[in-house]
Amino acid sequence: MRKVQIVSGVRRARVGIGAGVCAAVVVSALFLSVGTTAAQEPKNNVRKAHYNTASGGTPTVDEASKFLADAEANLLDLAVKGQRAAWVQENFITEDTEQIAADANQVLTALSVDLAKKAQRFDELKLPPVMARKMMLLKLAAGFPAPADPAEQKELAQVEASLDGDYGRGKWCPDGANGKCLDVTAVGKLMAESRDEAELKRAWIGWHAIGAPMRDRYGRMVQLGDKGSTELGFKDAGALWRSNYDMAPDDFAKEVDRLWNQLRPLYLSLHAYVRGQLVKKYGSIVPANGPIPAHLLGNIWAQEWNNVYPLMDSPKPEQSYDLTKILQDRHTDAQGMVRYGEGFFTSLGFAPLPKTFWERSLFTKPADRDVVCHASAWDVDSKDDLRIKMCIQITQEDFVTIHHELGHNFYQRAYNTQPVLFQNSANDGFHEAVGDTIALSVTPEYLKKLGLIDTVPPASGDIDYLLQQALSKVAFLPFGLTIDKWRWEVFSGQIKPDQYNKEWWDLRLKYQGVAPPVARTEADFDPGAKYHVPANVPYLRYFLARILQFQFQRALCLEAGYSGPLHRCSIYENKEAGRRLNEMLALGASKPWQDALATLTGEHQMDATALADYFAPLKAWLDEQNKKNNYPVGW
Numbered sequence: 001m002r003k004v005q006i007v008s009g010v011r012r013a014r015v016g017i018g019a020g021v022c023a024a025v026v027v028s029a030l031f032l033s034v035g036t037t038a039a040q041e042p043k044n045n046v047r048k049a050h051y052n053t054a055s056g057g058t059p060t061v062d063e064a065s066k067f068l069a070d071a072e073a074n075l076l077d078l079a080v081k082g083q084r085a086a087w088v089q090e091n092f093i094t095e096d097t098e099q100i101a102a103d104a105n106q107v108l109t110a111l112s113v114d115l116a117k118k119a120q121r122f123d124e125l126k127l128p129p130v131m132a133r134k135m136m137l138l139k140l141a142a143g144f145p146a147p148a149d150p151a152e153q154k155e156l157a158q159v160e161a162s163l164d165g166d167y168g169r170g171k172w173c174p175d176g177a178n179g180k181c182l183d184v185t186a187v188g189k190l191m192a193e194s195r196d197e198a199e200l201k202r203a204w205i206g207w208h209a210i211g212a213p214m215r216d217r218y219g220r221m222v223q224l225g226d227k228g229s230t231e232l233g234f235k236d237a238g239a240l241w242r243s244n245y246d247m248a249p250d251d252f253a254k255e256v257d258r259l260w261n262q263l264r265p266l267y268l269s270l271h272a273y274v275r276g277q278l279v280k281k282y283g284s285i286v287p288a289n290g291p292i293p294a295h296l297l298g299n300i301w302a303q304e305w306n307n308v309y310p311l312m313d314s315p316k317p318e319q320s321y322d323l324t325k326i327l328q329d330r331h332t333d334a335q336g337m338v339r340y341g342e343g344f345f346t347s348l349g350f351a352p353l354p355k356t357f358w359e360r361s362l363f364t365k366p367a368d369r370d371v372v373c374h375a376s377a378w379d380v381d382s383k384d385d386l387r388i389k390m391c392i393q394i395t396q397e398d399f400v401t402i403h404h405e406l407g408h409n410f411y412q413r414a415y416n417t418q419p420v421l422f423q424n425s426a427n428d429g430f431h432e433a434v435g436d437t438i439a440l441s442v443t444p445e446y447l448k449k450l451g452l453i454d455t456v457p458p459a460s461g462d463i464d465y466l467l468q469q470a471l472s473k474v475a476f477l478p479f480g481l482t483i484d485k486w487r488w489e490v491f492s493g494q495i496k497p498d499q500y501n502k503e504w505w506d507l508r509l510k511y512q513g514v515a516p517p518v519a520r521t522e523a524d525f526d527p528g529a530k531y532h533v534p535a536n537v538p539y540l541r542y543f544l545a546r547i548l549q550f551q552f553q554r555a556l557c558l559e560a561g562y563s564g565p566l567h568r569c570s571i572y573e574n575k576e577a578g579r580r581l582n583e584m585l586a587l588g589a590s591k592p593w594q595d596a597l598a599t600l601t602g603e604h605q606m607d608a609t610a611l612a613d614y615f616a617p618l619k620a621w622l623d624e625q626n627k628k629n630n631y632p633v634g635w
């Protein structure tokens, strides 16, 4: 899931995250990764910077070079300390380990912001390309920079912490404060499972109430972040966020619209079919040709619809195999599950995981203490100390998740010889996309090669399989787009504080075709009920990852000489595909993402037609169903 750029060290991003944006939360490469040369620096000895930004004078390339070397060494040192503290904290949750981890993170964040400001000294200097790119990354790493004024810095830190804390403590108490209260997990479970419309509406309203008290503080946070961003030379905080994509911020916004237009026909078909099915279940509560009420899609935020799959009338194939049962019957243990995942990568030509991976990872939930069970992939020393942390269950779902998590680990290792500032994915969508790409290759054909099943099920069950995939992956797309579309306009001032909620729902109507179950006003602040808004974590990466994973998969399958339907392709055992993949991964963030993408796909643009290709058989089926049932399309 959220992959935190090292240098920005935004630890809070790992908290329970947006309920299933990816199968598992990946904490990969949390802070920075460590470069091999930098790792040789003496530990616990952050080098003193040799430049003096206050001293004025004309900056030189030499001085810039020294500045960058110091910056990378210091970031590396603090990042590794932060990673170790975080690992211990998540494996032994106590007040003390939480404080130690927070302290380590705070030091790293402070350094990151400080370096971003100091990098400005070299703005007018003509630097060699590698140095110029490092300077740019240093500035962007500030993430959401505070203004220079110390009082405002303190205020921003307090506002951010209070919003984050509000969300974390958020609860819905149906019987009043003295009764039983439900946290986000419990509300999420209720909304996933309940089919009682009145109950769903109550839960929806109850959870969304947590946003209202955040409104004024959120507005203040926006002011402060915008001020800090302009001090760094960006138009506003949204322009800073969009500057992470190796193109002009406004061009990137247009690029995102272009991708959405490629996807829209598929989304409209899915929306029409699902709405028709919900009308059958809920009657006139669901307008036959209007937006879908947001409380009926099996998810607090209506962001993924896989939980309403049982309400769909798609032809259910006879279950031809049950991977969970097969794995359990064979007494596969947690380590055996991970060995299957490693085997996928070694079959592509990647070296096996290091011995320390097996010694230091957490595979099973300890009986004697609290740990963070959300699956995550770690790169502790930015060299070779790779780990995963998961409470593995012997199930099909975890079998797939392990392949996904290891995708992050192999990416981390592929770029570990890059300089510290380049030890990251090509853009923030790439890391998730790589994990998901590998998971797409967990097909019946692959399971047969592993000897887990004897026969590959017939194509007749494919529509049902693709529908299940689409209910999470395709349904998510406009949601993934909307969160940051709203924030970009909030940061730019185009959306004013007295329109926050109205504009939020206008965008959700426009892109998603969903509407709140009850009238909303500006006394509400519904964006605050979604983790990434109060926690101030950028969201567009999830939209990009959903698109990129299919583009990667299409290119890899082509490289592997595969010519059947894309959803049946697995690149298992294909060394050529593995070589191409590794070439892209090894670049890290050293080149613009367009170059990394071209290394694998030959294409310099993101292209959502690969996603459309993957779901083409489903699109045809959905259109047929919509026609047959007279389901209107659009809203």
Ligand SMILES: [Zn+2]
Residues within 6 Å of the ligand: 001, 022, 024, 025, 026, 404, 405, 408, 431, 432, 435
């Ligand atoms: Zn992931």
